[in-house]
Amino acid sequence: MNGRQGESAMTVTGRANGGEDVAHGAGAGAGQGDGHKHGHGHGQGHGGGHHHGGAEIDWAVMAPVLEQNAEVTAPVYREVAAWLREVRKTRHVREEGGARGARGARAEDGGREADRPVAPDLADPALIVDAGSGPGVVSCLFAEEFPRSRVIAADPEEALLERTAARAARLGLADRVGTHRAELPDGLGELPPADLIWAARSVHHVGDQGAALAALADRLAPGGALAILEGGLAPRSLPRDFGVGRPGFQARLDAATEDWFARMRAALPGAKETTEDWRALLTAAGLRHVATRSFLLDLPAPLDDAARAHVISTFERYHTLAEDTADGDTAGTDGLDPDDAATLGRLLDPEDEESLHRRADLFLLTAHTVHVAVKEN
Structure with missing residues (x-):
């Protein structure tokens, strides 16, 4: 499966992740795919959107940052892939047992349905669609973790799809990783039905x-199965009191970005207020919820260069949002008070001894939550 799977470029409204967003979630660029997000936590998906804080984004320039951010979070995505395989195995065993009579299967297996051997091809979906793939870090990771699967990376941005194709070729995965240019979710209609759709922080x-x-x-x-990465916990990278400004700085950043996120949601075309009970929403979509699990990314101090760059990019996005607000951009946050704005400036100044570039106490701790639901046979 080489090259483009389809070309259905559509209108784009608000980008999420191939990395992560700045509000709601976990870590800039950690998002699924890799993150064309807004900042600290909305993840991978590309939910759409050419505008980021009111400015047009050059995705060819942004792609290396998104790739680096996603690579920092790669251990989480490998854990997710292993868990999805186990969920899939368990389902197949139970369905097989149900066909023979649920009670008889349980008695025969001593109540350990998921322990019986399952053919490898049942654990590997035939076709995986990475909906909102960004530059394809997670698309390729899934191809590695599911060696019998084909993977289609779907994203509106041609520059990011080109990065995906190049990455797949470099990793020897070009025969199993293809790309499809499309806005989400409508642009997936040209693809064959998928055995697994992965959507990381793109739905919101x-x-x-x-x-x-x-x-x-x-x-x-x-x-x-549809697996969505939504929710989780915002990242923490500094002690509560780190010697600059007032203690509790990151909690106040969270409050500001939550307000920005609410404004972003309200400005989306066709926006509807929705209680974000993902299990209920998946059920309302006609699926059967089967599992939810959170995955911890815990990188203690001192951070290596890649993880440090990941944290810095997150805080740079906070700074961009604050600037948007100061310029009167209603898509921004309510802003920071002068003391917190000064603290943020110091943290981002490479020449400041207290900056993120120099601190020995910098860490990264966050949680990503994945919800899985299946389409009944």
């Missing part, structure tokens, strides 16, 4: 999240 960049989930569910093959 669609105005009607319920409709987005229903559209993704419609692209599943019978028995296929």
Whole structure:
């Protein structure tokens, strides 16, 4: 499966992740794919969107940053892949047992349905679609973790799809990783039904999240699974009191970016207020929720260069949001008070001894939550 799977470039409204967003989640650029996000936590997906803080983004320039951010979070995505394999194995065993009579299967297996051997091809989805793939870090990672699967990286941005194709070729995965240019979720309609759709922090960049989930569910093959990365915990990278400004600085950044996120959501086309009970939303989309799990990214101090750069890029996004607000951009946050703004400036100044570039106490701790639901046969 080489080259483009399709070309259906559509209107884009608000980008999420291939890395992460700045509010809601976990870590800039950690997002799924890799993150064309807004900042600290909305993840991978590309939920759409050419504008980032009111400015047009050059994704060819941004792609290396997104790749580096996603690579820092790669251990989490490998854990997710292993967990998805186990969820898939368990489902197949239970379905097989159900076909023979649920009670008889349980008695025969001593109540350990998931312990019986399952053919490898049942654990590896035939087709995985990475919806909002960014530069394809997670697309290629899934191809490595599921060696019998084909993977299609779907994203609106041609520059990011080109990075995906180059990465797949470099890793020897070009025969199993293809690309598809499309806005999400409607642009997936040209693809064959998928056995697994992965959407990391892309759904919340669609105005009607319920409709987005229903559209993704419609692209599943019978028995296929939709795995979404939404929610989790905002990242922490500094002690509560780190010697600059008032203690509790990151908590106040969280409050500011939550306000920005609410404004971003309200400005999306067709925006609907939705209680973000992902299990209920997946059920309303016609799927059966089967599992939810959170995955911890815990990188203690001192950080290596890549992780430090990841944290710095997150705080740079905070700074961009604060500047947008100061310029009167209603898509920004409510801003920071002067003391916190000064603290943020010091943290980003490479010449300051207290900056993120120099601190020995910098760490990265965050949690990513994945919800899985299946389309009944």
